[in-house]
Amino acid sequence: MTPMLALVGVEVRYGAIPALREVDIEVRQGEIVALLGANGAGKTTTLRTISGLVRPSKGAVLLNGRRVDQVPAHQVVGLGIGHVPEGRRIFPRMSVLENLQIGAYHRRGVTQAELDHIFELFPILRERRNQEGGTLSGGEQQMLAIGRALMSKPQLLLLDEPSMGLAPLVVEAIFDIIERIRDEGTTVLVVEQNAAQALQLADRGYVLENGSVVMADDAETLLGDERVRVAYLGEGAA
Amino acid sequence: MCFTENFMQYLVNGLANGFLYALIALGYTLVYGVLQLINFAHSEVFMSGGFAGYFVLQAVVGRQPHGLMSVLMIVLGIVAGACGGGLIAFLLERVAYRPLRRRKAPKLAFLISAIGASYFLFNLAGKEFGRTSLSVPYIFNGTNSGIAFTFLGAQVQTMYLIWAAAAIVLLVSLDRVVAKTKLGQGIRAVAEDAETASLMGVNIDRVISQAFVLGGLLGGAAGFLYALNFGVVYTMGFTPALKAFTAAVLGGIGNLRGAMLGGLVLGVAESLPLSCVNFNWQDVIAFGILIVVLLFRPMGLLGERLGRSA
Numbered sequence A: 001m002t003p004m005l006a007l008v009g010v011e012v013r014y015g016a017i018p019a020l021r022e023v024d025i026e027v028r029q030g031e032i033v034a035l036l037g038a039n040g041a042g043k044t045t046t047l048r049t050i051s052g053l054v055r056p057s058k059g060a061v062l063l064n065g066r067r068v069d070q071v072p073a074h075q076v077v078g079l080g081i082g083h084v085p086e087g088r089r090i091f092p093r094m095s096v097l098e099n100l101q102i103g104a105y106h107r108r109g110v111t112q113a114e115l116d117h118i119f120e121l122f123p124i125l126r127e128r129r130n131q132e133g134g135t136l137s138g139g140e141q142q143m144l145a146i147g148r149a150l151m152s153k154p155q156l157l158l159l160d161e162p163s164m165g166l167a168p169l170v171v172e173a174i175f176d177i178i179e180r181i182r183d184e185g186t187t188v189l190v191v192e193q194n195a196a197q198a199l200q201l202a203d204r205g206y207v208l209e210n211g212s213v214v215m216a217d218d219a220e221t222l223l224g225d226e227r228v229r230v231a232y233l234g235e236g237a238a
Numbered sequence B: 001m002c003f004t005e006n007f008m009q010y011l012v013n014g015l016a017n018g019f020l021y022a023l024i025a026l027g028y029t030l031v032y033g034v035l036q037l038i039n040f041a042h043s044e045v046f047m048s049g050g051f052a053g054y055f056v057l058q059a060v061v062g063r064q065p066h067g068l069m070s071v072l073m074i075v076l077g078i079v080a081g082a083c084g085g086g087l088i089a090f091l092l093e094r095v096a097y098r099p100l101r102r103r104k105a106p107k108l109a110f111l112i113s114a115i116g117a118s119y120f121l122f123n124l125a126g127k128e129f130g131r132t133s134l135s136v137p138y139i140f141n142g143t144n145s146g147i148a149f150t151f152l153g154a155q156v157q158t159m160y161l162i163w164a165a166a167a168i169v170l171l172v173s174l175d176r177v178v179a180k181t182k183l184g185q186g187i188r189a190v191a192e193d194a195e196t197a198s199l200m201g202v203n204i205d206r207v208i209s210q211a212f213v214l215g216g217l218l219g220g221a222a223g224f225l226y227a228l229n230f231g232v233v234y235t236m237g238f239t240p241a242l243k244a245f246t247a248a249v250l251g252g253i254g255n256l257r258g259a260m261l262g263g264l265v266l267g268v269a270e271s272l273p274l275s276c277v278n279f280n281w282q283d284v285i286a287f288g289i290l291i292v293v294l295l296f297r298p299m300g301l302l303g304e305r306l307g308r309s310a
């Protein structure tokens, strides 16, 4: 069966410096896949390549078997890819409601039912709906960024470090929501530095190092792997 | 006494000019909002609107229009001016800016391209339409400079009323378009965070083009309104546009309501002192304000950026 998303031999360069080398990643329908790695490993670059914000110099990105790596960034969302960028990047001067509406920019008409669904996932957003996005707390902004991406009705949701800078309880709430989003039928590729929690959530995981995939396995196997434990779970060598 | 003498008259004159500055200033601020670029060729957008209105009226105005016919002529002139301005603004973006954006050129290249485009356009107009001022056909009972009424000692020209009415309609329309429509949503999103906007499906190139055209419509309409009073000539854009730029900076470049406010404030600020000093000081005062604002409050009165509903 063709995977929903496939990166095949993807290479990305910033000038002369390669940020991704020969990256192969697959995400199948209904999965949660975690993409792990240290700072600067190339995780964000991977997601940006999938969304068309950067062009691979080699290789291909396939969505349901169709090449999408030359599609202009603004058309990618229409193909069913929702991207929650690193640092949330909500529109600070727009209200919460407008931030959600703009998530549906690529399609016609936002119904109240769609908004209600987001408000049901994130009740706090309903309370804050007329507030400017920039006035929300970090956790609320993350929820808004996820809600905004969901408004595009994606088949695949890309999340770039959703736990960044958030209190443990908030992280837990967000991870619960991610699971629920998957259960409602959206496939998820999540980038995390918080490897332990991400692997508990995910079905499978990839580990990036210096732009290359160095490990790819079931989440459970990775969780038990010595190298992963030492490098990413902060455990000393046994 | 100086300053109080004819105060109302100078206030009225200043406000009338201010409405035109506001219309032109929006062109600077819209483009700056989405591109962080000052479109220094906007003066020629204004000029093109003036000529477009002039030629259309030249073609259709019969003998001494009055009443409803006068109104029709004004609307026709404004529409023609807006179309002329919008078209030139659209072409400017395509020819003078987009190729530079594709090549990721430095900001200085945009500035030079703008100045080049500006010189090209006004010299082209000078060559094609002559180097002397042409007056727009009279559309109110055989004049364009009649007095509508006197208010607290100030003579209010019919022209001022038209400027104010047209500007208010256009400014409010623009404000609503930017605040309420999908087009406006795209413009605001690109102004706040262009890359994230593109993730939402906003076509940045198209939004930039739309910002130029919207600004061009208003600037072109202003060009016609100005021409009604002052006629058209190839260099007509230079001073009003530079003042409108001052107004945009004064209000906070990138801030739409700031540009509207800045236009009115500048119009009044350069006019009121004229009861004390010679008329020749008007431009000195206006550009003195520009320098003072840049020195002491570069973010302008209302602050930079396209606000939520501004």
Ligand SMILES: Nc1ncnc2c1ncn2[C@@H]1O[C@H](COP(=O)(O)OP(=O)(O)O)[C@@H](O)[C@H]1O
Binding pocket: A014, A019, A037, A038, A039, A040, A041, A042, A043, A044, A045, A046
């Ligand atoms: N716009 C850019 N220009 C140049 N180098 C970049 C750019 N973005 C990222 N990089 C470099 O590419 C590498 C991968 O970065 P990134 O994908 O952001 O990593 P991660 O998200 O895993 O922290 C890093 O070495 C980073 O410095």
Ligand SMILES: [Mg+2]
Binding pocket: A043, A044, A045, A086
């Ligand atoms: Mg990153």
